[in-house]
Amino acid sequence: MLVLRTATRLVGRRQPLLIASRSASSSTADHHQTEDDFAYPKEGFGAPIWRKTAGFAILGVLFYEYLGTPGDNDVAWLPAAGTEEFADEAALIRATRETALLQERQLVRSATRPPLYRSRNPEQFNHVSPYKNMVGMSVKFQAQTTAFRPRSGSLLLNRPTSAIEIATPALLVTTSRGVVPHLTQAHASTLPCLQVPFETFLEHSPPVPTLHPGSHPLHSFLGFNPENQLLILTLRDPHDVRETPANTNNYVSAVTGRGIRRILSLRCQIYHSLLPPFSQKRVERSVSRSASWVSQILGPNRNVLVHMAGGVSIAARKAFSSNLIEKLHGREAEAISPHKSLDDGLVGYVFDLAPLRMEMDAVSTGDAPDLTTLLRASLDSMPSSKLRVINSVSSPHEILRLIRDVGVDIFDSKWAQDNAAFGVALDFVFPAPAFQTRQNLGHNLYRTDFAQDFSSLSSSYSPCPCPACRPVATSQSAIISHSTMDQFRTDGTPQPASRAYIHHLCLTHEMSAHSLLVLHNLAVMQAFLASVRTLLEHSDNFGRLVDDFHNAYHEGHEQISEARTMWKEVDLARGKGRLAREQDQGDI
């Protein structure tokens, strides 16, 4: 599954745009002159229809038609993020708070879906599709229950030569610039389900993966195996809530390694609002237009996930959902044929918690509904047979609550990977053992307590199978021979990496510390979700076990913030020659 998340900044006008769109697409002479014919069919996106497309959406194929050409005036680099518009946004928040009720009423009234139109040439997606052949995906759940019960199931992606089956609740591994941070390719290739933000590839135009000649361009380019690894493609990093210039009618923004990139929205199918829609006005736009945009990316065997828009407004969330499931008629139905409603073409729903949390924080305490309520508002009217995906989950506790209260199926692993990056080894199991005192979720290996701790990262009650805790002896045949006389003897059981060793590597600023910790933390998360699945299938007291887990482990993040401070100290003292990326991050 290749999926693209998009979100857009919308324009306020509503008007039928069908004719304008078609005429624009037929006069493409001034566009795309430097395009690669293969990757980019000559198809203009100057049509106003794009200008008004909207929403947070994810689409299930390699995604965009065009993202600007070199030397094109439509593409501009901005020197830095943060413009006056943010001050305006903040002011707007304050203003809107006073008239929130009134606006909410207006919002629901005006959040009517605009007319839908048939995609002008849907085959364009297949040109850049990671699969030259059609792919299909189905989601099955063992226990079809009412909407908000904990559930286990499986995600099945059929490929012409293989099928990938992923048991849910499942883990979605985060990548950065197309790689799992700190892992070698050999280790990353064992992860079944990964999320790839595409924005850094916009540094090059056209984006390099789209030029790859292979039959699975994105997989091949990034070194993943299409036979058993499922990729979810998004435009922006869903965890990144850094401020960027607000999107305008004409431009959307993406963060690349070379700064903020503005993409002329007229010529781009990807729209992503980098700001959470703080203002009611923006929520309104988002909700009202996103459905229209979704219609453009639906297609047979195209696996599309949609971000559920609506921010902290329950009414807006419900309005967005009803747009998705509304049965369409006449020309509109034709436009999305064979689907009867937009939702028919979707395989699931996504919730990005990072921007949502910011928005919840911006609303004064007590005013904002809690997370469960918001998610349920979006899902209430939606069929329960589709995937529910969460990004930026903040703890295993939250995972358990979202499984119990909302029935979420896929969780990202950013939290666990961040812990590894700052020197925290996760150490928890589900169901939780009966501890005398409440435990931390992990260990900050920068602490001197571990200098002489020669045990492995896994605790006695949870033997961990990761390459750090249980290294597998290299088989003789797997060793590269450099000359005819090379003889390799593989003997002895490999030693697990001890806490003392990783403590040493942390303090000496060695990359291996983080490689080992990422391997371990991802394994802990996989094991955690595996036993959640088992218990969902074989136990009927899941709720009590969730409570037990809350009692057994602190949910706080003291360990990681302490580790982060110590990581920074070592980085300052020892980071001579450290990677530029670490320098760039500055504020971490």
Place this chain on the structure above:
Amino acid sequence: MAKFEILARCPTTRARVSRLTLSHGETALPTFMPVATQAAIKGLTSQQVESLGISLILNNTYHLNLRPGVQILAQAGGAHKFQGWNKNLLTDSGGFQFVSLSKFAKITEEGKQTILVFWRNCNSHFGRRLILQPLHRRANDADSPEESISIQHAIGAGSFHSSTGFRDLEYPADIIMQLDDVVPSLTPDRARVEEAMERSVRWLDRCIAFHNASGKQTTQNLFAIVQGGLDHELRDRCLKQMVERSNQVAGFAVGGLSGGEEKDVFWRIVKQCAEKLPEEKPRYCMGVGFAEGNLSSLVQAVHSNTSTDLLVCVALGVDMADCVFPTRTARFGVALTRNGPLNLRLAKHATDFSPIEKDCPCPTCSQGTSRAMLHHIVTRETAAAHAVTIHNIVFQAQVMGGARDAIIAGTFPQYLKAFFAGYFADAGYPEWCVNALQSVGVDLLEGLDPSEVKIIPGSGAKWEYSTNKSKTK
């Protein structure tokens, strides 16, 4: 004691192929040793390093003594267990790091004192009466004369035990180096160089004495280090004295080089030492291609063309060399190839879907990781450093493995010519390489049109510079 068997000799050059059997297995020589300064090869697990066909790595005593400290290593059950490495391990003496990490002025002016203090750093766990240095405290941070004297007493009283940090351990390094007195190779003060050379010989005796007394000869192998700076006469004196002790040591190293001296001087010293060292012991050339004093400077890091430097050393009779080059340059996005180093940061690689080297057996190349992908992540993701490190280590090992096969087949001169032609075809041959190989009977320029062959004086370092300022970053 190590078993050292010579399997083949090159009929033309002084190169030979041998097998060194240590307590953690066999290592085919000539070989290069990746450097795991802090007991880890950048981002790779021990199993991954082993799968690259590496059977001998180097740890730096100086660094491991500062952190984690010898006590922790001992508690872990030795350096092997600590880092989960089941193959052979060599620990250096620490002397070289002392030179490169401390201020030179202090050595020349307060030589004995700082060396002794450093000595204590390296060996304090052996003289158990001594106090361990606080972490991160520099060896030359104000030590009182009294303290220094007491150390000297302790040493004089025989509590100086070894040159390496692992002596007391149950599973110590397979090869340990004597403690040597290292002075920067460009030191103009001949008296100081001579003093260091003589002291290194005296220290060797004490190392041998302790080594024999410790009863660890069966598992650990002590190597002597030939010193004497860039002075052939001093080198000869050192060689003479050390060769006399040949039956007490398992091998010999050539130290005190790679300190920024002219390559033309470097190879002559290596040749002189290799010729006079006994045939039946392995010869280890220390720190090939190490650009001293500029640990983070990319240009300095590529000061040498290590692949070709190593081959010259092999032709001169060297069996082993350590080399930080493959791992260090990898972090800067530099991949080694038969056509010279490849700077993956350059924009020209952005859409190149070919691997670093087509026929390379390394996991990075054989899995099809493209230059374009590496270009996208170099210097931004540690995973890029891992991928390029894997390639560079395998590349270097392949160059040495190819040399072994060529020596056995009797085709080493042709191998050298082909490799140098590929490496320097466009940039021109470094004059010193031509001279060095000529001295062992290989004429790199034989059969080439003199009007077309370029000869580059000086180090002849080849480097893929950005052609314009606007390189992709």
